[in-house]
Amino acid sequence: MDAVASILANHHAEPLPAAFVAIGGLVALKFALGLLGTFYRYQLRPSKKLTKFGKYAVVTGATDGIGKAYALALAKRGMSVVLISRTESKLQAVAEEIDSKNFKGVEKTKYIVCDYSNFDEKTRARVAKELGGLDIGVLVNNVGQSYRYPRYFHELAVEEIGSLIEMNINSTVWMTDMVLKGMVERKRGTIVNLSSGSADYTMPLLAEYAAAKMFVESFSVSLDAEYKSKGIRVQCQIPFYVATKLAKLRKSFTVPTAEAYVWMAMRWVGHGGVVQPYWIHALQGWVMKSVPHSILESGVMSMHAGIRKRGLKKDAKLAAEKKD
Secondary structure, three states: OOHHHHHHOOOOEEEEEEHHHHHHHHHHHHHHHHHHHHHHHHHHOOOOOOHHHOOOOEEEEEEEEEEEEHHHHHOOOOOOEEEEEEEHHHHHHHHHHHHHHHOOOOOOOOEEEEOOOHHHHHHHHHHHHHOOOOOOEEEEEOOOOOOOOOOOOHHHHHHHHHHHHHHHHHHHHHHHHHHHHHHHOOOEEEEEEOHHHHHHOOOOHHHHHHHHHHHHHHHHHHHHHHHHHHHHEEEEEEOOOOOOOOOOOOOOOOOOOOOHHHHHHHEEOEEEEEEOOHHHHHHHHHHHHHHHHHHHHHHHHHHHHHHHHHHHHHHHHHHHHHHO
């Protein structure tokens, strides 16, 4: 700032150039402070002690990928875990894996069988009953569903349209409702909602999925504003591609494993807002937002159209084999 003041003094007789210099200096200062803040959040800020939020962590979609990685990471941090997913054999396997590690202070892992594609009133009542009475400090709403491959909206089956809403929106809303009342009574808790980088950009051929994830983001931000004064933080994470069985992607520089993603994400749990915990994803997001919208939209459409073409070809091949 001394340098800016010196330059301003030299331009005291020229107000317009001095104003430009002042504005440029403030912009540079803002950029520098933002860069330092980002470095602190990604590299220096200590993780929250999660057990202060409560004894139990509930993780949905907990048998594979990000959900499983979160369950293991939370148990390692001393939290007893409740796993929720649809396949009991997989739930048992993950519960056994967690229990075999004998994490200090962690009780035997619980699990609840639930198919979120049919999360009706009866199922919600059963899940709520099984969670009743538990000191739930952390909820990770991880369960979700995307398209099998990009398609025009009119090409989606009615069942698929409904399932996308159930898995991405209704599961998040109802699970949040189940745990939030207890968190308010105890005046502590944190909720992590997994959205997607798709929520922040125009996504032709993934329209319903992107819109559903945009709902999750808006829902999270508004809830955080409502409840942070009550000791509860709600966070929305918007990762790009992660190498999971569902995504069918290989690990690369920009595509971390679920374990690598969660290792970085744990530093952010307990804070609010919309975040991209994996720093390479954050860099990707910055680049994408710097590209003119029309160019980005065209590029995404072209990429998704190519994937759609391959998906349709594969479906046609499978249909032909089935007839034979």
